[in-house]
Amino acid sequence: ESDRVFIPFGYNIFVAFWAGHYAAEKIGCEVVPGGVLDTRARILKMKELKCTAFMATPTYTLGMAETAKQMGIDPKDLGIKRITCAGEPGASIPATKRRMEEAWGCPVYDHIGATEIGAWGYECTFQEGVHVNEAFFLVEVEDLMTGEVTEEPGREGKMVVTALDRLAKPCIRFDSKDVIRWAERDCSCGRTFRLLDGGVLGRTDDITKVKGVLLAPTAIEEVVRGIPELGDEYEVVVSKRGDLDDILLKVEIKPGCEGKEKEVLERLQQELRLKTNLGYRIEVHPYGSLPRYQVKAKRFKDLRRKGG
Ligand SMILES: [Zn+2]
Numbered sequence: 001e002s003d004r005v006f007i008p009f010g011y012n013i014f015v016a017f018w019a020g021h022y023a024a025e026k027i028g029c030e031v032v033p034g035g036v037l038d039t040r041a042r043i044l045k046m047k048e049l050k051c052t053a054f055m056a057t058p059t060y061t062l063g064m065a066e067t068a069k070q071m072g073i074d075p076k077d078l079g080i081k082r083i084t085c086a087g088e089p090g091a092s093i094p095a096t097k098r099r100m101e102e103a104w105g106c107p108v109y110d111h112i113g114a115t116e117i118g119a120w121g122y123e124c125t126f127q128e129g130v131h132v133n134e135a136f137f138l139v140e141v142e143d144l145m146t147g148e149v150t151e152e153p154g155r156e157g158k159m160v161v162t163a164l165d166r167l168a169k170p171c172i173r174f175d176s177k178d179v180i181r182w183a184e185r186d187c188s189c190g191r192t193f194r195l196l197d198g199g200v201l202g203r204t205d206d207i208t209k210v211k212g213v214l215l216a217p218t219a220i221e222e223v224v225r226g227i228p229e230l231g232d233e234y235e236v237v238v239s240k241r242g243d244l245d246d247i248l249l250k251v252e253i254k255p256g257c258e259g260k261e262k263e264v265l266e267r268l269q270q271e272l273r274l275k276t277n278l279g280y281r282i283e284v285h286p287y288g289s290l291p292r293y294q295v296k297a298k299r300f301k302d303l304r305r306k307g308g
Contacts, residue, residue, distance in 0.1 A: 001028075002027070002028040002029045002030070003024070003029045003030075003051075003052045003053040003081070003082070004029065004030045004032060004049060004050065004051045004052050004053070005024045005029045005030070005031050005032065005051065005052075005053045005054060005055065006032045006034055006042070006045070006046045006049075006051040006053070006054040007020065007021060007031060007032070007033050007034060007035070007054065007055055007056075008034045008035075008037075008039075008042045008054060008056055008060065008064065009034070009035055009056070009060075009294075009295065010033075010035025010036065011033070011035065015115055016086060016087070016113065016115070016119070017055070019113075019118070019119060020055050020084070020086075021033070024055075029053070032045070032046075032049055032051060034046075039063065039064055039067045039294075040067060040071060042064065043064060043067060043068045043071065043073060043078070046078055046080070047073070047078055050079060051078075051079075051080065052079060052080060052081045052082075053080060053081060053082045053083065053084070054080060054083055054084075055083070055084040055085070055086065055111075056083070056085060057085060057086065057087040057088050057090070057293075057294075057295055057296060057297075058085045058087075058088050058089075058090025058091055058093075058096055058100060058108075059088060059090065059293045059294075059295070059296070059297040060293070060294055060295065061083060061085060061090075061100050061103075061104070061108065062096075062099060062100060062103065062232040063232075063292050063293070063294070065100070065103035065104060066232065066292075075103050075104050075105070076103075076104060076105035078104075080104050080105075080106050081106050082106055082107055082108075082109065083100065083104060083106060083107070083108045083109070084108075084109050084111050085100070085108055085109065085110055085111065086110075086111040086112065086113065086119075087295060087296055088296055088297065089110075089199060089200045089201070089202070089218055090221070091108050091109065091110035091111075091123070091199070092110045092123075092130060092198050092199025092200065093198075093218055093221055093222050093225070094222065094226075095221070095222050095223075095224075095225035095226035096221060096222075096225050097110075098225075099225055099232060107125070107127065109122070109123040109124075109125075109127070110122070110123040110130055110199050111123065112130060112178075112199060112200055114161075114174075114176055114178075116169075116171060116174055117137070117161055117163045117166070117171045117174050117176070118136075118137075118163060118166070119133070120132060120133055120136070120137040120139065120161055120163075121133065121196065121199070123199075124187060124189045124191065125189070126187055126188050126189045128183075128185075128187045128188060128189075128195060129183045129187065129195035129196055129197050129198070129199070130195065130196045130199040130200075131187065131191060131193040131194070131195055131196075132193055132194055132195075132196060133193060134192075134193045134194065135164075135193070136163065136164050136165045137161055137162065137163055137164060138161065138162040138164060139159060139160075139161050139180075139194075140159070140160045140161070140162075140173070141155070141157035141158070141159060141160075141180060141181070141182065142157050142158045142159075142160055143155075143157050144156065144157055144158055144179070144204070151182070152182070153181070153182040153183060153184040153197075154181055154182070154183075154184055154197070155181055155182075156179055156180070156181045156201060157179070157180070157181065158175070158176075158177065158178070158179060158180075158204050159176045159177075159178045159179070159180045159200075160173050160174065160175055160176070161173075161174050161176055162174065177203050177204045177205055178200045178202075178203060178204075179200065179201045179202045179203065179204060179207065179216075180196045180199075180200060180201060181196065181197050181198070181201065182194060182195070182196065182197070183195035183196060183197040184197075201216065201218065202216040202217070202218050206218075206300065208238070208302055210238055210245045210247055210278060211244070211245045211247075211278060213276070213277050213278055215247075215276055215278060216276075217236060217299070217300040219275050219276050220234070220236055220249065220272065220275075220276065220300075221234070221299075222275065223268065223271045223272050223275050223276075224249075224251060224268070226271070227264060227267060227268055227271070228254075229253060229254055229257035229260055229264045230251050230252065230253060230254065230264065230268070231251070231252035231253065231254050231287055231288075231290075233251075233252055233290040233291070233292065233299075234249065234250060234251050234252075234290065234299060235249075235250040235290055235291070235299050235300075235301070236248070236249055236250075236299060236300045236301065237250070237301045237303060238300075238301070238302045238303065238304060239303040239304060240303075240304055245304070246281065247278060247279075247280045247281065248280070248281045248282075248283060249268075249272070249280045249281070249282050249283070250282075250283045250284075250285050250290060251268070251282065251283070251284060251285070252284070252285050252286070252287045252288070252289070252290055253284055253287065254287065255287050261284060265282055265284070268282060269282065
């Protein structure tokens with residue numbers, strides 16, 4: 001009936017996975033902590049113990065699928081029925097969510113929180129957006145430019161959150177730096193907790209001005225992972241060339257798709273321009289050579305910030 005939940009991280013004093021661990025037990029699941037193992041051993045452990053669910057970052061969810069395939073195991077055959085993702089926006093970025101769901105053959109649910117305030121949002125099984133847990137959190141959206149609080153659905157702003165149940169450390173109007181927007185509709189599940197359209201759309205400290213245009217790294221991810229011939233990993237480096245901003249995008253082409261490189265790169269360049277209004281220098285790196293991350297990825301590097 002209930003799930004056997006694998007947690008593929010050592011959580012030490014990291015509060016998020018402890019919360020996940022105890023919450024899973026509270027609803028009757030059995031939890032398997034996989035912290036001391038490496039990725040290959042974790043996959044074998046999930047298989048051996050017939051785990052039916054796991055929680056991880058989107059980066060690691062894709063990384064484990066890739067490692068499983070290298071081991072000759074189709075992740076879909078492991079019997080995972082649901083995955084909860086947290087720590088990065090990926091589970092609400094449509095192209096990334098699709099890649100994870102296709103790789104594992106099961107739904108992937110987004111779950112959002114911050115160490116300072118706790119887990120304030122989750123996706124229900126209807127997957128129509130992220131519910132704000134309004135029983136415990138008061139979420140306000142502030143206009144990015146004026147700071148004015150807006151309730152208007154569809155309008156992007158910065159999330160300011162008050163935790164209503166914190167006793168040890170009150171958190172009143174905490175500036176989460178997350179960019180969100182209220183959905184126009186209620187969720188079909190019947191809960192009245194309001195929905196956010198697309199989860200966390202970006203971070204105010206990630207959204208940066210490049211060549212005079214506001215750029216959100218999540219937009220680049222949506223384009224890269226929407227092109228099936230490209231690998232999961234990518235890296236963006238913004239720097240100065242003389243007086244001009246330069247954006248370098250590093251991608252990998254999936255094995256077997258090398259012959260289509262020219263058309264894939266043309267499509268990538270076109271879709272990036274459409275989605276972000278910017279031009280990129282694109283570099284193709286050998287498959288498997290870009291950095292792989294275990295917890296939170298650092299794929300966006302702005303060298304201008306270091307005075308470079
Ligand atoms: Zn719902």
